[in-house]
Amino acid sequence: MLTSTIVDPSAADANEFLEKHYKSKADKQMLLVLGDCLVDYQGRARSLLDWGERLVLIKQDGTVIVHQPVMREPVNWQPAGSNTTFRVHDNQLIVRSWHNKPPEKMAITFRGLKLVATSSLKDRASLVIAGMEADVVNQIICEPDMLEEGLRISKREKPVKSGMIDLFGYDVDHTPVVIEVKRSIATISAVHQLRMYVSDVKKDVKEANVRGILCAPRVPDMVKNLLSDYGLEWREVARTVVLPDDHQKTLSEFLKEKKMCTIESVA
Amino acid sequence: MLTSTIVDPSAADANEFLEKHYKSKADKQMLLVLGDCLVDYQGRARSLLDWGERLVLIKQDGTVIVHQPVMREPVNWQPAGSNTTFRVHDNQLIVRSWHNKPPEKMAITFRGLKLVATSSLKDRASLVIAGMEADVVNQIICEPDMLEEGLRISKREKPVKSGMIDLFGYDVDHTPVVIEVKRSIATISAVHQLRMYVSDVKKDVKEANVRGILCAPRVPDMVKNLLSDYGLEWREVARTVVLPDDHQKTLSEFLKEKKMCTIESVA
DNA sequence: CCTTGAATATCGGTG
DNA sequence: CACCGATGTTCAAGG
Numbered sequence: 001m002l003t004s005t006i007v008d009p010s011a012a013d014a015n016e017f018l019e020k021h022y023k024s025k026a027d028k029q030m031l032l033v034l035g036d037c038l039v040d041y042q043g044r045a046r047s048l049l050d051w052g053e054r055l056v057l058i059k060q061d062g063t064v065i066v067h068q069p070v071m072r073e074p075v076n077w078q079p080a081g082s083n084t085t086f087r088v089h090d091n092q093l094i095v096r097s098w099h100n101k102p103p104e105k106m107a108i109t110f111r112g113l114k115l116v117a118t119s120s121l122k123d124r125a126s127l128v129i130a131g132m133e134a135d136v137v138n139q140i141i142c143e144p145d146m147l148e149e150g151l152r153i154s155k156r157e158k159p160v161k162s163g164m165i166d167l168f169g170y171d172v173d174h175t176p177v178v179i180e181v182k183r184s185i186a187t188i189s190a191v192h193q194l195r196m197y198v199s200d201v202k203k204d205v206k207e208a209n210v211r212g213i214l215c216a217p218r219v220p221d222m223v224k225n226l227l228s229d230y231g232l233e234w235r236e237v238a239r240t241v242v243l244p245d246d247h248q249k250t251l252s253e254f255l256k257e258k259k260m261c262t263i264e265s266v267a
Numbered sequence: 268m269l270t271s272t273i274v275d276p277s278a279a280d281a282n283e284f285l286e287k288h289y290k291s292k293a294d295k296q297m298l299l300v301l302g303d304c305l306v307d308y309q310g311r312a313r314s315l316l317d318w319g320e321r322l323v324l325i326k327q328d329g330t331v332i333v334h335q336p337v338m339r340e341p342v343n344w345q346p347a348g349s350n351t352t353f354r355v356h357d358n359q360l361i362v363r364s365w366h367n368k369p370p371e372k373m374a375i376t377f378r379g380l381k382l383v384a385t386s387s388l389k390d391r392a393s394l395v396i397a398g399m400e401a402d403v404v405n406q407i408i409c410e411p412d413m414l415e416e417g418l419r420i421s422k423r424e425k426p427v428k429s430g431m432i433d434l435f436g437y438d439v440d441h442t443p444v445v446i447e448v449k450r451s452i453a454t455i456s457a458v459h460q461l462r463m464y465v466s467d468v469k470k471d472v473k474e475a476n477v478r479g480i481l482c483a484p485r486v487p488d489m490v491k492n493l494l495s496d497y498g499l500e501w502r503e504v505a506r507t508v509v510l511p512d513d514h515q516k517t518l519s520e521f522l523k524e525k526k527m528c529t530i531e532s533v534a
Numbered sequence: 535c536c537t538t539g540a541a542t543a544t545c546g547g548t549g
Numbered sequence: 550c551a552c553c554g555a556t557g558t559t560c561a562a563g564g
Contacts, residue, residue, distance in 0.1 A: 001320045003381040030336050044542035045398030052390030053268045061337035069297050069388035070328035114270040121336035123319030131312035192459035311557035
């Protein structure tokens with residue numbers, strides 16, 4: 001990780017510095033520019049951002065993000081695969097970035113610069129994460145009784161006309177059951193989804209009696225009402241954390257265990 | 268904008284530096300840490316990220332974001348309102364951040380540091396943006412004929428049982444029309460939405476004949492098929508760019524014009 | 535406060 | 550490449 005920085009650079013110095021490190025293709029650099037700037041974006045939408053002090057990152061994959069002093073989200077950005085140029089005009093550094101598909105471009109004009117930096121970051125790690133929707137689905141496959149005594153899961157990711165059913169099975173009376181799983185709060189839109197799936201299955205199996213269950217850690221009253229109106233059901237299932245609370249296991253141990261617990265589609 | 272940096276700091280120096288500037292509440296600082304780190308997150312989900320070189324930002328509102336050398340999205344983060352502490356253990360800098368609602372915490376351990384920096388960014392500007400769904404809705408209100416000859420819009424944001432209808436009106440034959448607007452590609456989920464709305468309105472007005480139109484810049488075949496199956500319609504409406512292509516107008520002129528063009532709900 | 539839905543959503547998986 | 554759905558979605562607006 002080679003790193004260089006210039007504090008309080010002139011526009012010309014910053015321009016030369018950024019250009020040099022941006023073009024070093026052998027060892028891709030991440031660039032940082034901290035200063036007082038104005039941003040003009042045009043593409044899927046159009047936006048203008050007046051003068052203010054921000055941090056601009058130009059990543060090794062062409063991504064550009066402009067961060068204000070608050071908020072998780074960048075105020076402006078360009079997607080991965082964008083190309084960026086630097087130049088000086090009227091003693092102001094201008095950073096231009098463009099992208100082809102979808103067509104969009106962004107211009108950042110700096111009237112003051114506090115810091116420019118570059119670093120050839122090396123990072124082969126990828127995030128290992130647990131507690132996603134797929135994990136909840138796995139859990140239900142392993143232990144269908146958590147939803148209902150005698151429930152038998154027969155298919156995962158079952159395709160129907162209007163989409164993909166998370167889980168499909170039969171209850172103790174052999175009535176088909178469609179299960180839609182959400183890892184966080186159930187939404188009205190999930191009700192629409194479930195209702196469509198149930199109606200698709202009714203046509204598929206030519207059976208009038210098909211149950212639909214929405215599984216989520218929380219189901220708001222509004223959503224419960226809507227479900228009731230459509231003759232659908234719900235289960236509020238507690239999210240289980242797969243990893244231990246504290247970092248007791250090593251990553252490799254965790255990965256091994258996770259692999260073993262990952263359940264493939266059930267035939 | 269006061270800025271300080273240390274290049275290649277020791278863990279102890281970085282710790283002292285970050286602590287000092289984090290606590291300067293009078294003039295809130297944004298902090299940057301560039302180095303080789305490991306991230307452990309626990310909250311709405313659980314994740315581990317193995318060693319790698321990343322940039323960590325601690326923003327003035329408590330937001331923490333961890334950026335890998337690629338991708339627009341941070342690999343890990345803490346929401347605004349989080350609290351952060353710094354400490355040294357085994358000659359490694361440890362950054363801990365926690366948040367109450369929802370409960371979540373993150374620990375970043377640095378085994379190598381390339382740069383720490385701090386800056387009291389001042390930015391009062393907020394983004395001015397055009398081309399959102401609301402703009403498309405406005406456009407249709409102003410010019411309903413773009414969808415269909417003789418169409419009359421009567422309500423915007425009309426509430427029905429299962430949600431909110433973007434636009435509601437009557438066609439040339441006085442048949443009620445429900446219009447769902449999407450600023451980008453139409454999805455299956457939008458079809459579900461529209462279908463629910465149409466069925467709600469049928470009940471409301473006790474009329475069997477209610478039309479539903481999905482308006483989007485593009486409607487994939489799958490979605491068209493689904494719409495046809497349900498007797499619904501679609502229009503592919505080109506997105507119009509509100510701002511001129513180049514930055515010819517000043518911000519204030521643009522704002523004035525935008526305000527004039529913004530149309531309130533139609534009674 | 536909670537709830538709802540948009541977003542320049544982004545991103546990964548699948549066909 | 551298009552398309553589809555999840556996201557620790559985030560965020561702002563409205564009740």
